[in-house]
Amino acid sequence: MLTALLTLGILVWIALILDACIGLRKLDSLENETGLVDGPLLTVIVAARNEEKQIMSSIQSQLQQTYENVEWILVDDRSTDATGKIMDGLVVEDQRIKVIHIQQLPEGWLGKNHALYTGAKQASGKWFLFTDADVHYEKEAFAKALHYFERNGLDHLTAAPNLNANRFWLKSFVAFFLFGFSYFKRPWQANNPKSKIGTGIGAFNLVSQKAYEAFGTHERIKMRPDDDLQLGMKMKKEGFSQRIVTALYLIEVEWYGSLKEAFVGLEKNTFAGLNYRISMVFLAIFGILLTHFLPFFTIFSINQTISLLSLANILTSGILYVMVIKRMTLFSPFLFFVFPITALLFIYSIIRASLLTFKRGGIVWRGTKYKLSELREND
Numbered sequence: 001m002l003t004a005l006l007t008l009g010i011l012v013w014i015a016l017i018l019d020a021c022i023g024l025r026k027l028d029s030l031e032n033e034t035g036l037v038d039g040p041l042l043t044v045i046v047a048a049r050n051e052e053k054q055i056m057s058s059i060q061s062q063l064q065q066t067y068e069n070v071e072w073i074l075v076d077d078r079s080t081d082a083t084g085k086i087m088d089g090l091v092v093e094d095q096r097i098k099v100i101h102i103q104q105l106p107e108g109w110l111g112k113n114h115a116l117y118t119g120a121k122q123a124s125g126k127w128f129l130f131t132d133a134d135v136h137y138e139k140e141a142f143a144k145a146l147h148y149f150e151r152n153g154l155d156h157l158t159a160a161p162n163l164n165a166n167r168f169w170l171k172s173f174v175a176f177f178l179f180g181f182s183y184f185k186r187p188w189q190a191n192n193p194k195s196k197i198g199t200g201i202g203a204f205n206l207v208s209q210k211a212y213e214a215f216g217t218h219e220r221i222k223m224r225p226d227d228d229l230q231l232g233m234k235m236k237k238e239g240f241s242q243r244i245v246t247a248l249y250l251i252e253v254e255w256y257g258s259l260k261e262a263f264v265g266l267e268k269n270t271f272a273g274l275n276y277r278i279s280m281v282f283l284a285i286f287g288i289l290l291t292h293f294l295p296f297f298t299i300f301s302i303n304q305t306i307s308l309l310s311l312a313n314i315l316t317s318g319i320l321y322v323m324v325i326k327r328m329t330l331f332s333p334f335l336f337f338v339f340p341i342t343a344l345l346f347i348y349s350i351i352r353a354s355l356l357t358f359k360r361g362g363i364v365w366r367g368t369k370y371k372l373s374e375l376r377e378n379d
Contacts, residue, residue, distance in 0.1 A: 002298065006309035009291050013316035016183045020320060023188025024327050028148070030159055030247040035066060035143030036150065042070045042142060043125030043209075047115035048087075048133035049077040049366045055133040056086055063094050067143040072097040073122055077115040078105065080367070083133075098122065109222045111368050116227070117218035128212055130205040130228070134253055135161065141250040145206055148245065155211035155240035158190070158232055159204040161251035162330050169345075170259045175331045176342040180288075182324045185229075190236055190244045198236020199244055202228035203253045211240050223375055225365060226269040248330055263349050268365045270353035276376045281354050285347050291317065292343035 044062060048055050059072065074097060076084040087099045100118055105111050116130055127146065149157045163178070165171040181187070189197035205228055207215075215238065221230045236242045256262040274280035295313035298306050322333040335342075357363055362371040 002306060003309065005290060006295065006298070006306065006313055009295070009313045010309065010316055012291070013313065013320060017316065017320050017323070019186065020183070020188070020323050023186065023191070024323060026191045027188050027327065028243075028245045030141070030144050030148060030245045031249050033144040033148045033151075035140050036147035037067075037143070039067070039069060039146060039150070040126035041124060042067065042127045042129060042146065043120075043123035044070060044072045044129045044131060045075070045116055045119035045123060046072065046131055046133050047075045047077055047112050047119065048079065048083050049111060049115075050079050050081045050083055051133040052079075052082040052086060055083060056090070058133055058135055059090055059097075061136045061138075062142075064139050065137065065142040066140050067146060070096060070142065071123075071125060073119040074099045075115040075119045076101045077111045077366075078102055078368075105368065108374070110225060110227070110370060111366055113218045113222050113224070113227045117222070120212065120217060123209070126209055128207050128209055130202075130207070130231075132202050132253065135203045136252045138250045141247065144250065145204070145247075148243075149206060149208075152243060153241060154243055155208050156198075156200075156232060156235050156242040157204075157206040158199060158201045158228075158242075158244050159206075159247040159251055160187075160201055160244065160328055161203045161253050162248045164252055164254045165256075165331075167258060169342075170256065170262060171331060172335045172338050172342045173259055173262055173345055174255055175325055175329060175335045176339070176346055178329060179321050179324050180346065182328065183320060187244050190232065190242045193241070196237045198233045198242050200228045200230070200232025200235075201244075204247065204251055205231055207231075207235070211235070215240065223370070225272050225363060225370075225375075246328060248328075259345075263352060266349050267353045267356055268363045270350055271357045271363070272375065274350075274354075276372065278354075281350060284350055288343055288347055293340045296340040 074087045076087055084101055091097045091099055100122065102115060102118060105114060120128055145157060163174050165174045185199060186197055187199035189195040190199045215235050220234060221227050224230045232242060256265050274284060295310040299310035301307045318336050321336045325331050325333045357372060362369055362375065
């Protein structure tokens with residue numbers, strides 16, 4: 001039985017390596033793109049709740065963009081800190097900025113999704129850029145993205161930023177998460193026009209106004225905590241032209257400040273990513289244990305066949321890990337040496353998020369509770 005499972009694991013890793021080899025070759029770097037000098041209006045929509053520590057530096061990095069035909073709509077989503085006041089102060093600094101203050105959340109909406117939708121209704125641009133309040137941009141990011149968007153005749157463009165993580169275990173955890181996301185969701189398939197697989201990243205989701213309206217706006221995903229991913233997935237599935245690029249030297253975000261913050265942050269979308277199904281939770285845990293942890297244990301087996309098969313699993317998974325990490329992050333591929341430990345940490349995050357969701361009867365996101373029954377109903 002163990003021999004069969006390890007053999008199957010090798011075959012799966014080889015198939016994923018071949019898929020990644022093809023997909024990663026089609027993954028462009030936004031840094032290599034020419035910048036658009038003049039063009040139509042771009043509307044940047046930022047939803048923020050209690051982001052007083054980050055929003056000032058984020059918006060200031062955007063105001064320095066070489067592409068200047070831009071308007072900003074900053075949406076204060078019921079903040080209880082100084083976020084709203086900081087936004088109002090930015091209006092004085094640059095008149096291209098508009099601020100919307102939301103006091104109440106309508107029934108049937110998640111806060112961020114409603115805030116982005118509200119901002120989009122006030123937008124005047126040909127393009128809408130949905131981004132987060134903790135994202136920092138190099139000055140040519142907008143110009144290069146818009147030129148790439150127009151040159152390829154896109155409806156939607158998403159960009160993978162540099163996820164800044166300063167602590168070792170946080171960095172290893174983030175690297176593992178990105179690795180798992182990459183082979184599970186295969187985001188590079190967004191660049192294949194024949195594929196229905198799409199993707200979206202919250203730091204940078206650029207859409208044309210026409211495509212966004214035709215898709216149905218954020219009303220289509222109003223109860224999805226993984227709104228950024230769902231926007232891209234559903235748009236691609238419905239035939240909109242889409243691409244994903246990397247922008248590791250143009251866009252940066254500190255995903256979480258510590259490993260503990262990462263566990264808390266993943267509470268909101270881990271269970272959603274498993275379709276709110278217990279069976280998927282068990283399947284995910286079993287799959288991670290089998291493919292990401294077991295070979296590092298069975299390699300010490302006295303059975304030579306088991307040991308060699310385990311080594312082959314480790315080598316093939318390591319090849320894929322290095323491919324993904326080197327292409328989609330600025331992390332060191334040597335983080336693979338703690339791979340089985342981070343696998344256990346990720347299993348812990350899945351169990352923790354699932355148990356808390358059931359205990360609370362839903363998810364708590366930015367101080368607001370959303371019932372599990374409502375989330376499932378709108379899935």
